[in-house]
Amino acid sequence: AQSVAQPEDQVNVAEGNPLTVKCTYSVSGNPYLFWYVQYPNRGLQFLLKYITGDNLVKGSYGFEAEFNKSQTSFHLKKPSALVSDSALYFCAVGNQAGTALIFGKGTTLSVSS
């Protein structure tokens, strides 16, 4: 069975500082990994995905994530946080069969000015 863990309920950073939102996964076979962001009462916006290839994935709005197979991790990072990055972030795992994404519990990112 597939599963995703986001160990932090909330991450607080100051504007301009780097941010990291953690995600670990468990899946049989090759993982398809995703990051989405959600603003209040809105759907999910796609940030980036890892299917294959380079372990460092660059995505939207300056976000990037590194796929680490040995640590089964896919942490989301950004070199310099903005107040507007404050939102709820979800890590999700899928597979080649195209079944539904399974989501982590979400991490609230709060960026202070």
Add this chain to the structure above:
Amino acid sequence: GAVVSQHPSRVICKSGTSVKIECRSLDFQATTMFWYRQFPKQSLMLMATSNEGSKATYEQGVEKDKFLINHASLTLSTLTVTSAHPEDSSFYICSARESATYGYTFGSGTRLTVV
């Protein structure tokens, strides 16, 4: 990029009535769509997988007679909440998978309030 349109964005209905939520893929064909439910400040819980031209597959614990799913075309899936009760109040989100890109695009969600 791929766009999924979900309507309505908000709906308030009386207890005992039915509500239909539509999910359309605007610029790609989606043989498979997914319906999720989200409680405040919680994760997305998969309710069902909707396959074009066939019956939906429901997750354990989801009442198929209460949450009717129809996927009659490659671009439209609907979720009907029948005989709604206040405990059905929630945020419902659909998703469509684009085979070519391995991408999953989400609708903007529907806030259902049953009074």
